[in-house]
Amino acid sequence: MVDNNAIRIKRELITKxxxxxxxxxxxxxxxxxxxxxxxKGGTSTRCCVYKSRAITKYRIMALxxxxxxxxxxxxxxxxxxxKESLDRRNVSSPxxxxxxxxxxACVRVNYFVTDACKGCLARPCVIxxxxxxxxxxxxxxxxxxxxxxxxGLCMKVCPYHAIIYVPVPCEDICxxxxxxxxxxxxxxxDYEKCIxxxxxxVVCPFSAIVECSQLIDVIKHLKSDRKVIALFAPALVGQFxxxxxxxxxxxxxxxxxxVYEVALGAEVTAHNEAIEFKERVLEGENKFxxxxxxxxxxxxxxKHIPELKSFVSxxxxxxxxxxxxxREKFPNAVLVFISPCVAKRNExxxxxxxxxxxxxxxxxCMFIAKGIDVDSAKEYTPKQRAxxxxxxxxxxxxxxxxxxxxxSDGDKQRLAPMPINGIDxxxxxxxxxxxxxxxxxxxxxxxxxxxxxCVGGPTVISLPKIASSKIKKWIExxxxxx
Amino acid sequence: xxxxxxxxxxxxxxxxxxxxxxxxxxxxxxxxxxxxxVEIKGATxxxxxxxxxxxxxxxxxxxxxxxxxxxxxxVIKKIMxxxxxxxx
Numbered sequence: 001m002v003d004n005n006a007i008r009i010k011r012e013l014i015t016k017x018x019x020x021x022x023x024x025x026x027x028x029x030x031x032x033x034x035x036x037x038x039x040k041g042g043t044s045t046r047c048c049v050y051k052s053r054a055i056t057k058y059r060i061m062a063l064x065x066x067x068x069x070x071x072x073x074x075x076x077x078x079x080x081x082x083k084e085s086l087d088r089r090n091v092s093s094p095x096x097x098x099x100x101x102x103x104x105a106c107v108r109v110n111y112f113v114t115d116a117c118k119g120c121l122a123r124p125c126v127i128x129x130x131x132x133x134x135x136x137x138x139x140x141x142x143x144x145x146x147x148x149x150x151x152g153l154c155m156k157v158c159p160y161h162a163i164i165y166v167p168v169p170c171e172d173i174c175x176x177x178x179x180x181x182x183x184x185x186x187x188x189x190d191y192e193k194c195i196x197x198x199x200x201x202v203v204c205p206f207s208a209i210v211e212c213s214q215l216i217d218v219i220k221h222l223k224s225d226r227k228v229i230a231l232f233a234p235a236l237v238g239q240f241x242x243x244x245x246x247x248x249x250x251x252x253x254x255x256x257x258x259v260y261e262v263a264l265g266a267e268v269t270a271h272n273e274a275i276e277f278k279e280r281v282l283e284g285e286n287k288f289x290x291x292x293x294x295x296x297x298x299x300x301x302x303k304h305i306p307e308l309k310s311f312v313s314x315x316x317x318x319x320x321x322x323x324x325x326x327r328e329k330f331p332n333a334v335l336v337f338i339s340p341c342v343a344k345r346n347e348x349x350x351x352x353x354x355x356x357x358x359x360x361x362x363x364x365c366m367f368i369a370k371g372i373d374v375d376s377a378k379e380y381t382p383k384q385r386a387x388x389x390x391x392x393x394x395x396x397x398x399x400x401x402x403x404x405x406x407x408s409d410g411d412k413q414r415l416a417p418m419p420i421n422g423i424d425x426x427x428x429x430x431x432x433x434x435x436x437x438x439x440x441x442x443x444x445x446x447x448x449x450x451x452x453x454c455v456g457g458p459t460v461i462s463l464p465k466i467a468s469s470k471i472k473k474w475i476e477x478x479x480x481x482x
Numbered sequence: 483x484x485x486x487x488x489x490x491x492x493x494x495x496x497x498x499x500x501x502x503x504x505x506x507x508x509x510x511x512x513x514x515x516x517x518x519x520v521e522i523k524g525a526t527x528x529x530x531x532x533x534x535x536x537x538x539x540x541x542x543x544x545x546x547x548x549x550x551x552x553x554x555x556x557v558i559k560k561i562m563x564x565x566x567x568x569x570x
Contacts, residue, residue, distance in 0.1 A: 368496045
């Protein structure tokens, strides 16, 4: 959702690049975009328009699918990058990139002496600092960033509360400590730790972390003769006020040849997971099982909690099953998954059936670029209707509910689910502890990395509570009309 | 002026994607007093996005006055102008 300027600027840029690509003017006009956005004599949010233009150039590189860290020649024009993006056959990892020019390198240490400091006689900050990192100079305390170890004692002892804690938003929100400063003080993602949840991207006030987009690849295929099929995550229905059939119709107007609900694959996931749950937990040795449809969670287990792996269900995700089914039906079609999730990009790169991933905000911007208003789109009903169990996946609790619905009547009462509604360092500690000491009243853990479930994902358009409410209404009214 | 001040937030696709979606939550940022004086609703595309002279989306109509490139601050400022008119 756009509750800050950074997100709006990002979406205006996605819209512009989409427009140029749809209209076949990308290679010719792309180098002008940074200049149009920041004309001479205009305002800039940085030191000057030239810096803003430089950062915009990097943003566009990422929109074209390139990693900023891979830049070798600063003189390589956007036009050259655009040509490469239009010619390439495959997209590659990783999925997030840091625009170090945009990173303001927030702070070196988290404690800061404000003007409230009176340079008092007592100077408890100096006396209590275990590293001797504080000195009084020009009547005020100063923290030496080379000596400070972020213990926070100075803040606790200051009688004027003059010392404050200054967070580094991306570092604070990352649940796995994958983002930190390099030697130049700029943020840098360690891809051996990164779970691709996208929280850092959402939270950065300078929008310095961006996705490597597949926008160009998708639009190129939409303009070609190949059959292109959209597979949309059920969370999409919460992203616009219009009914699902109008959203599907708008997708067709973009140039997709067909649209399918990923809720169809979610039914398969729930069904398989119910069988696995019965075998492994109700009749087997496992004290509990966790869901496996959230790709950032699965990545987190792989990289950070390997001891939890044996508790995670082996069922594949809704995206996988839907793509598998469509690949069988349409072996030569291009399959594009439309998703609120950054981690799905990574899952798709390793999935043999999905070709591309488009985020919800990219889809929204493509609608704007083509002048499509969802409310006035011609309705289109996807050929296969999904069941409410699959459609409930994007809201926290939906996966457990679906699992319950696929268990036999006798087994339903034996399901004791627990949701993990958003992953942070605390929930990781909890999950780790469960491998040694399972919670007595829990035998199924539904883990959603994003708070609220997928409706709270990093690239959503609607407020999660509005999306959840719409999805629930959609499910209820559709069931009534069956 | 009797009745509440109407605030219509355009939920046409352009406006919605570029900020209208978050503005729907506007009410929680109003004081209790102001909440009683205002009626907030979403509206389908007004068509302002079609002509550049109206400015950039997202668009919000406070009574009949247009707020372009709307954000929380601008909308509340415009609402306050109407509140002052009623009181004054």
